[in-house]
Amino acid sequence: MKSAYLYVRVSTDEQRRKGFSLIEQEDRLIKYCEANRVKIIEIFREDFSAKDFNRPEWKRLIRTIKKKNKRPDYILFIKWDRFSRNVALAYQMIKVLQDLNVQAIAIDQPVNFEVPESSVMLAIYLAIPEAENLRRGLNCSDGMRRARKLGRWPGRAPVGYTNLIGTDGRGFVAPKQPEANQIKRAFEEFARGTFSISEVRKMLMLDGLQCSRNNFWKLLRNPFYCGIITVPPNAKEELQLVKGIHEPLISEQLFYDVQIILKGRHHPKVLKENSKILFPLRGVLKCPYCHKRLTGSASKGRHAKYCYYHCITPKCKGRFGIKALHQSYEEELDKISLR
Template sequence: MKTAYLYVRVSTDEQKRKGYSLPEQEDRLLKYCEYNNIAVKGIYREDYSAKNFNRPEWKKLIATVRSKPKEEKNILFIKWDRFSRNTEYAYEMIGMLRKYKTTAMAIDQPIDFSVPESTVMLAVYLSVPESENSRRAMNTANGIRRAKQMGRYPSRAPMGFINLTTVDGKKIIAPKQPEAGIIRWVFHQLAKNVHRVEDVRKMADGRGLKCSQSHFFRLIRNPVYCGLIPIKLNSQEQHMVKGIHDPLISEALFYEVQRIITTRRKVTAKKDDLKAMFFLKGTLVCPLCKRNICGSFSQGKTKRYPYYHCYGRCKTRINAPFLNDRYQRKLQQMVLSGNAVDLFNRILEDWNTNTQKAEYLQERNMVVRRLNEQESILSQGRKLFVAAILKLDDYTELKSECRAKSKCLKRELSNINVKLRNIDKQGQLGNGPFVDIFQGFPGLDTADRKHLASLIPPLKVDFQTGDISLDLNGALSKILLTKRKAKKQ
């Protein structure tokens, strides 16, 4: 009696287009073996693409074949497209099977390898599936190109965006928090040209943007973030189309960052360290000779010490970290006045946060209702499947579609919840009698510290004790108070 191993394979798209299913193929092969008096030694079921032979079940089948090199064996399948959809790999695999005395055969497309002319039919059987794959890939590429020309982003959403489906079934991308906010912050930091790109990546990682170095460099070069979608004309040229999605940054900011990251940096790491340490430089004046105070490191016996100092003969100087700390403490004693808090609350009311919150709540209720509908559909399908009314293939397809829609809806729900939390945080601004707006000063980067020091410079500095006072102009003096004065109010 002859023996054979049965191999059945489907891919998701083929199940939908041609109605292939694993049970149907298996049933036909078993009937064929029974009619031809062939003993079945094993059945291998696969749910994988046939573009190559890197398939789990096929690897198991080959391992079984190799374990019996002297025994003549047969592998049966329905058609040659179940075996392979790549002519080159198919011929290579057929040659390898011959070494192990194994014959591959399609019951619907039989080939007699003892007849030389039959190889012509084999070439036809193998080339037709490959041409189908090539045509399908071409149609897919054309569809993606047409979608991009219409301003849609049909591929997987880049970091900071999520894929959504509109009510009319169109695929779109929308900002996803908190990643979108961090990426916006990244572009603004790069535009300042203060830190190296790798330093900005590490700071973004600390804020929660988990991204490898190579991925980060691709991210900051992606024009999708400024609302543009690239379309390749050839291997070297491409043109941009205005996308229908909401951009995270402006086009001007994006191209400014591209100019900076493609230009050789003039700011070295050493200069970055100097700027970070001496951010008060340019705002300090020597109390004796009235010259501008500079900053540098003094070499000690074991290490270097940073000092703010005067280049004149008066030799005025003070430890830089000590003065920086005194400035920070003085700054953190300032809070918003009650009138300023009231003004900001009115601005928030004018922004109509209550109306926007109501809209988000309505959207969330709609998404929750659609999620419940998907769960109900899946539950009904499960009952029909248990009652043998719904076939396995139909139930599997239904379950896959419900899960895909539910996953998309859950992402949309998460995005809405983030927006609602942001509105609640904004509404909590005036809950206290005053607001500490400088408590986050230690987390500011060097450029922001220097900018803040230029807005609120130190007015009187005692280079002996480190006592310091701040110079508040007319406008700032009306909205900033010390905590002691704010409590009295």
């Protein structure tokens, strides 16, 4: 009696469009095994796209086959599009299974690998799903491009906005608070030319904004926040800038001021700490080890700057934290009283 693993797969998109069901596929495969006297060892249920074989359940299936001494004779599925939607990767996986002495069989599209002419039918069965995927992707990208040209945002709303559905059933984006005000503040603070990008991000994170360093950099370069939607270039058209129908968070002038700073045409006026205020005792105190004068400087750590008084002699070990030294100096001053 032959043995088999059953593999049923559906993607969320297919379930919504075509009503495919894992239960329906599984039921048909079980009936096929009962009719053809095939023993079912295990059933693998997948909810993942078939664009490649980097799927959790499929990888577990291959690991199970390699691990067990007695391997199944077949891997059964309904159609070849349940197996793969990529022709090149499908042929590679078929070869891997053949090396493991396991045969892949689609019960609705049977292929006899012992007959050379059957390879033509296999090529057709594998090519049709890939062509469907490519056509669907092209239609989707064309639709998103048309939406951008009309000033509509077709995808997930950027930070500071949220996706909503209008009374006409069409989606649109609207400002989301408090993120919208935080984004507006980010542009305003950076446009002053006083703070760097990391400093502005830290200020907003203290205010509650959750945004990674890389995404914050992209955020400041995104014209969507001033009401402009970009239509990316393709083989026939160049990059286009379209006035969006969404509510902008900042003015175009503020956005372009920020871009000038980002491109390096204007260097921000970074505030420099006054060393005389930070180290008022510099040049006054003497090192207890070599009796040379103490100077002061700041060391940059991972999260902050740390200030120290240290000896002017490079090899001297005299080094004192600014807080402890100032505190002890003030304690000594408190002991002094005028007659």
